[in-house]
Amino acid sequence: AQSVAQPEDQVNVAEGNPLTVKCTYSVSGNPYLFWYVQYPNRGLQFLLKYITGDNLVKGSYGFEAEFNKSQTSFHLKKPSALVSDSALYFCAVRSGGSYIPTFGRGTSLIVHP
Amino acid sequence: NAGVTQTPKFQVLKTGQSMTLQCAQDMNHNSMYWYRQDPGMGLRLIYYSASEGTTDKGEVPNGYNVSRLNKREFSLRLESAAPSQTSVYFCASRGQETQYFGPGTRLLVL
Numbered sequence: 001a002q003s004v005a006q007p008e009d010q011v012n013v014a015e016g017n018p019l020t021v022k023c024t025y026s027v028s029g030n031p032y033l034f035w036y037v038q039y040p041n042r043g044l045q046f047l048l049k050y051i052t053g054d055n056l057v058k059g060s061y062g063f064e065a066e067f068n069k070s071q072t073s074f075h076l077k078k079p080s081a082l083v084s085d086s087a088l089y090f091c092a093v094r095s096g097g098s099y100i101p102t103f104g105r106g107t108s109l110i111v112h113p
Numbered sequence: 114n115a116g117v118t119q120t121p122k123f124q125v126l127k128t129g130q131s132m133t134l135q136c137a138q139d140m141n142h143n144s145m146y147w148y149r150q151d152p153g154m155g156l157r158l159i160y161y162s163a164s165e166g167t168t169d170k171g172e173v174p175n176g177y178n179v180s181r182l183n184k185r186e187f188s189l190r191l192e193s194a195a196p197s198q199t200s201v202y203f204c205a206s207r208g209q210e211t212q213y214f215g216p217g218t219r220l221l222v223l
Contacts, residue, residue: 009153032210034211034212036212036214041217042216042217043117043203043214043215043216043217044156044203044205044212044214045214046211046212046213049210049211051210090155090156099144099161099163099207100158100161100171101212103155103156104155105153105154105155106155
């Protein structure tokens with residue numbers, strides 16, 4: 001079985017400050033990890049993924065995520081938040097042998113001017 | 114290259130009515146998926162198709178049927194709509210280990 005936890009329903013941050021959106025996972029075998037962003041009334045858009053290789057993954061719009069195997073975490077980060085980053089963020093995980101990712105419940109990021 | 118398209122964008126049904134949600138992708142992907150999104154519930158998988166000619170149940174298949182018409186198209190049918198099926202429905206396809214999502218269909222069942 002595989003599962004994802006996003007412990008925060010909402011994250012508030014001031015524009016220009018660093019942001020972190022947390023994600024922990026459980027999966028058998030090596031994890032395939034993903035972050036997606038959803039803007040209001042839109043579908044999910046891919047941000048970044050970890051399959052193998054460097055633990056620090058860089059993605060779209062200046063976002064990055066760090067894979068931590070010992071803590072089973074894949075937190076999303078950005079050094080300097082923008083108001084336009086305000087959106088719903090989803091973490092997802094699947095095992096290497098599965099077609100089916102499991103999504104977290106989502107974290108609403110609100111960046112204040 | 115339109116990616117994943119869905120029709121209709123919005124639909125209102127009465128309880129007991131039927132309808133089909135259409136999805137098409139132009140990226141030549143083998144795998145396609147149908148999800149529903151409800152507040153606080155994240156995305157829940159309804160059905161998926163690993164390749165043309167195959168379909169499998171996901172987490173919440175009851176009340177739905179699907180058809181993988183060809184490699185491009187994957188439709189979702191509600192035979193007898195219920196208020197519990199009020200939701201936003203997303204279709205996705207998978208390529209290069211990444212899922213690509215359509216814009217969604219908002220369904221209201223009265």
